[in-house]
Structures are given as structure tokens and as C-alpha cells.
Amino acid sequence: MQQTFRIERMTSRPQFLAAAKGVSEARGAVVVQRLERQDGDPVVRLGFTATRKVGGAVIRNRAKRRLREAARALAPLLAVPGSDYVFVARAGTADRPWDRLLDDVKSALTRLATPRPAPRSAPNTPASAGQDS
Numbered sequence: 613m614q615q616t617f618r619i620e621r622m623t624s625r626p627q628f629l630a631a632a633k634g635v636s637e638a639r640g641a642v643v644v645q646r647l648e649r650q651d652g653d654p655v656v657r658l659g660f661t662a663t664r665k666v667g668g669a670v671i672r673n674r675a676k677r678r679l680r681e682a683a684r685a686l687a688p689l690l691a692v693p694g695s696d697y698v699f700v701a702r703a704g705t706a707d708r709p710w711d712r713l714l715d716d717v718k719s720a721l722t723r724l725a726t727p728r729p730a731p732r733s734a735p736n737t738p739a740s741a742g743q744d745s
Contacts, residue, residue: 617693622659631659631698637723640716641708642679643700646692646724654693658683662701675701678710682717690721697721 622628634647660679662672679699691697705713 617654617656617691619656619658619687619691622657622696622698627657627696628659628661628698631696634696635724635728637720638702639720639723641702641705641713642682642716642720643702644717644720644724645698645700647696648692649694649696652694656687656691656693657696658687658691659696659698660701661698662705666701666703666705671706672701675705678705678708678713679717682714685714686718686721690718690725692725697724 622631631645631647634645636643636645660676660683662675664672666672666675679701683697683699687697699717708716
């Protein structure tokens with residue numbers, strides 16, 4: 613079932629930096645970062661990036677094109693309205709088989725869409741536990 617919300621592209625550096633402060637999920641050849649915006653706007657914004665560690669310009673561009681196509685196919689189904697997503701290419705993104713890249717993006721988006729439980733705090737232990745006097 614396809615959700616009804618607009619999808620826009622992220623273009624400015626501050627948007628990318630803000631999304632990096634959200635949660636992230638690494639799967640195979642991609643890292644997906646998600647920031648839930650608090651502005652009440654249901655628009656989903658997508659950004660794509662690849663560092664020079666991925667390769668030269670040709671390889672980086674190929675990796676970003678592949679991520680854009682994967683996001684175009686899966687974001688309408690799995691993205692959470694009102695969120696910003698940044699897809700970060702990894703070293704194998706440009707050469708990864710297409711079905712495996714789709715699986716990577718799908719599992720990352722699915723994991724980011726499920727609410728995470730609050731982290732459990734460590735049990736209170738006395739400061740002197742485990743120390744010899």
C-alpha cells in the first residue's frame with residue numbers, strides 16, 4: 613500500500629547535518645540516517661551522499677544514482693511522513709547486485725520506521741562493588 617505524502621530532495625548542507633544527528637542504520641552497502649522533523653509537515657525529504665572513500669567521481673555518481681533509484685522504489689512504501697532521510701553510499705554500493713542493494717535499503721528503511729524502545733539503564737550498583745579494600 614502506497615502512502616500519500618510528497619517526497620522532496622534535500623539540497624542544503626544544514627539539512628544533511630541535521631539528519632546526521634538522528635538515528636542511523638547500516639545495512640550492507642548503504643547507511644540510512646533518519647531525522648524525524650517536529651514541524652508537522654508530512655513531506656519526506658531524501659538526500660544522497662558518497663564520500664571520496666567510495667571511489668572517484670564516476671564511482672560516487674554511480675553509487676548515488678543507484679541509491680536514488682532504490683529510494684524512488686521503496687520510500688513511498690516504507691518512509692515515515694515528516695522525516696528526513698540521508699542515504700550514504702559505502703564502498704560496495706556501485707558494484708552490489710541490484711536485488712541485494714534493494715534488500716539493504718528496504719531493511720534499513722524498515723528498521724528505521726519501527727519505533728525503538730527506550731534504552732534500559734544499567735542496574736544501580738554500589739561504587740565499591742568488585743573492588744578489594
